[in-house]
Amino acid sequence: MEDQAEKLREIMKRKKEGTVPAKSASAAKTTVKSADKPRIITVTSGKGGVGKTNLSVNMALAFARIGKKVIVMDADLGLANVNVMLNMIPKYNLYHVIKKQKTIREILVETEYGISIVAGASGFSQIANLGEEDRRDFIKELDSLSNADIIIIDTSAGVSSNVLDFIAAADDAVIITTPEPTAITDAYGIIKIIATEYDSLNMGLKLVVNRARGAAEAKSVADRMINISGQFLNLKVDYLGFIYDDSSVPHAVIRQKPFMVVDPKCKASICVQHIVERMDRNKHGESHGFGAMLRRFFGGSPDTI
Ligand SMILES: Nc1ncnc2c1ncn2[C@@H]1O[C@H](COP(=O)(O)OP(=O)(O)OP(=O)(O)O)[C@@H](O)[C@H]1O
Numbered sequence: 001m002e003d004q005a006e007k008l009r010e011i012m013k014r015k016k017e018g019t020v021p022a023k024s025a026s027a028a029k030t031t032v033k034s035a036d037k038p039r040i041i042t043v044t045s046g047k048g049g050v051g052k053t054n055l056s057v058n059m060a061l062a063f064a065r066i067g068k069k070v071i072v073m074d075a076d077l078g079l080a081n082v083n084v085m086l087n088m089i090p091k092y093n094l095y096h097v098i099k100k101q102k103t104i105r106e107i108l109v110e111t112e113y114g115i116s117i118v119a120g121a122s123g124f125s126q127i128a129n130l131g132e133e134d135r136r137d138f139i140k141e142l143d144s145l146s147n148a149d150i151i152i153i154d155t156s157a158g159v160s161s162n163v164l165d166f167i168a169a170a171d172d173a174v175i176i177t178t179p180e181p182t183a184i185t186d187a188y189g190i191i192k193i194i195a196t197e198y199d200s201l202n203m204g205l206k207l208v209v210n211r212a213r214g215a216a217e218a219k220s221v222a223d224r225m226i227n228i229s230g231q232f233l234n235l236k237v238d239y240l241g242f243i244y245d246d247s248s249v250p251h252a253v254i255r256q257k258p259f260m261v262v263d264p265k266c267k268a269s270i271c272v273q274h275i276v277e278r279m280d281r282n283k284h285g286e287s288h289g290f291g292a293m294l295r296r297f298f299g300g301s302p303d304t305i
């Protein structure tokens with residue numbers, strides 16, 4: 001965690017110092033949207049394998065069921081797995097976007113579940129950590145998806161410059177952990193980095209406890225994290241809810257279908273539904289959306305966007 005933290009501090013320091021190129025005027029023009037803006041939700045974790053992709057995909061389905069137009073973007077640029085979870089092999093993926101051969105819009109594919117996906121780029125380790133400019137272009141590309149209501153970004157685990165940029169770009173940053181001490185420690189680690197690097201921003205951090213044995217266990221994990229974050233980092237983290245440890249989840253993963261589809265009444269499905277209902281009630285406010293996202297990303301003032 002310490003190494004990662006150091007690396008990130010360096011990245012963010014460069015950003016603050018302006019080593020990261022400033023936003024161009026044309027980018028500003030193309031990103032202004034007065035109509036409804038998509039709500040950008042990132043799903044991230046400190047430790048890998050804690051349930052990000054399952055939450056992203058199933059949360060997307062739950063949003064679709066309440067009438068939202070949802071896109072899941074697999075932003076894991078090293079080990080993509082959203083398409084694997086949905087048993088799809090899209091012809092094009094983010095690799096082609098990053099190589100400027102396709103636009104995000106061109107690689108968007110509809111699934112049979114009423115949601116669309118942007119497939120990640122698997123096995124291209126050289127793009128797992130993009131350069132500053134490519135990252136900037138890439139986040140700008142998200143603008144072309146502005147007819148969606150919700151964009152859920154499934155990030156890779158841990159803190160890389162890519163992940164931090166996606167978190168900075170989001171309206172809601174969902175941090176997922178399991179009750180395991182290692183997962184909790186790593187989740188706290190990522191919250192700490194976010195708090196350090198984005199001190200003045202209202203990040204809308206939200207916590208989900210996955211694989212809990214029950215509401216009480218999840219609540220005690222969440223309370224601990226929320227208290228520590230408040231006490232030591234002066235950071236508000238909201239508890240979004242928990243998901244039961246449920247054998248329906250691995251069962252659905254093996255069938256390469258979302259558990260919300262395989263078993264819509266299972267404990268995990270009900271929990272995801274609750275999480276989405278809570279998120280939907282707690283809609284994003286004025287300060288969010290693409291304008292805010294780009295402002296955060298480029299560090300520009302609201303007037304210049
Ligand atoms: N609520 C749950 N109950 C039981 N098992 C679960 C649950 N959530 C996740 N799992 C198990 O954990 C595995 C990893 O989940 P998932 O792929 O969603 O994690 P991830 O955080 O996206 O992993 P990575 O960091 O590798 O991208 C699943 O294949 C499943 O077997």
Ligand SMILES: [Mg+2]
Nearest residue numbers: 052053054081
């Ligand atoms: Mg994943």
